[in-house]
Amino acid sequence: MNKTKILVVEDDKAIRNLITTTLETQNYHFQIAEKGLDAIMQAASMQPDIIILDLGLPDLDGVTVIKKIRSWSNMPIIVVSARSEDTDKIEALDAGADDYLTKPFSVNELLARLRVALRRVRFQGQDMENSIFVNGDLKIDYAAGCVFLAGKEIHLTPIEYKLLCLLSKNAGKVLTHNYILKEIWGNVLPSDTPSLRVFMATLRKKIEKNPAQPKYIQTHIGVGYRMLRLSEENEKSN
Numbered sequence: 001m002n003k004t005k006i007l008v009v010e011d012d013k014a015i016r017n018l019i020t021t022t023l024e025t026q027n028y029h030f031q032i033a034e035k036g037l038d039a040i041m042q043a044a045s046m047q048p049d050i051i052i053l054d055l056g057l058p059d060l061d062g063v064t065v066i067k068k069i070r071s072w073s074n075m076p077i078i079v080v081s082a083r084s085e086d087t088d089k090i091e092a093l094d095a096g097a098d099d100y101l102t103k104p105f106s107v108n109e110l111l112a113r114l115r116v117a118l119r120r121v122r123f124q125g126q127d128m129e130n131s132i133f134v135n136g137d138l139k140i141d142y143a144a145g146c147v148f149l150a151g152k153e154i155h156l157t158p159i160e161y162k163l164l165c166l167l168s169k170n171a172g173k174v175l176t177h178n179y180i181l182k183e184i185w186g187n188v189l190p191s192d193t194p195s196l197r198v199f200m201a202t203l204r205k206k207i208e209k210n211p212a213q214p215k216y217i218q219t220h221i222g223v224g225y226r227m228l229r230l231s232e233e234n235e236k237s238n
């Protein structure tokens with residue numbers, strides 16, 4: 001029996017039905033909210049494991065809902081947005097959303113995103129307590145400032161190391177370019193995005209077996225980057 005509880009916030013009936021039908025096939029428990037205020041109240045009373053949140057709601061906008069919920073909870077929030085709401089999507093991620101789905105999305109895409117979010121929940125507490133981060137072959141010893149790949153120490157520049165730590169401490173979450181620039185360099189200039197890309201490329205060369213097909217750090221074109229938690233199946237096959 002799947003005990004995962006999901007709060008579905010969507011005012012569009014057709015999309016809501018697609019989501020809830022998909023959740024039913026996996027035996028997820030779910031509740032529905034059609035408005036932002038209901039969503040906030042239900043998030044508090046239900047304490048869901050994940051929230052799937054439409055950005056365009058009739059009363060509050062989705063970003064406001066995220067900010068309210070983030071003031072007391074770190075529960076994963078997956079945003080659902082139309083293509084026309086691209087800037088809202090980035091704003092939603094900066095407000096603390098984990099991930100986003102662009103309409104129209106497939107059932108498989110939705111399920112894959114749910115698995116990523118659940119994996120983040122599973123490791124969350126552990127990552128906070130541990131000074132050592134392990135993900136597949138990658139190991140970071142935060143206290144010693146060392147990084148290992150398959151047991152061998154690798155040497156990173158200070159910026160590459162900061163970048164890797166930021167991504168690993170937020171594993172499972174999509175981090176926007178602006179967020180990363182602010183955290184690493186302390187200021188945000190859109191002109192810095194290309195240099196971020198360069199640092200990411202050199203970091204990937206050091207940690208990815210095949211930098212053209214990265215398994216640790218995902219690129220979200222026009223949005224940002226995310227470190228993926230490798231699943232047990234992946235870890236076994238490596």
Ligand code: CA
Nearest residue numbers: 011054056057
């Ligand atoms: Ca809507």
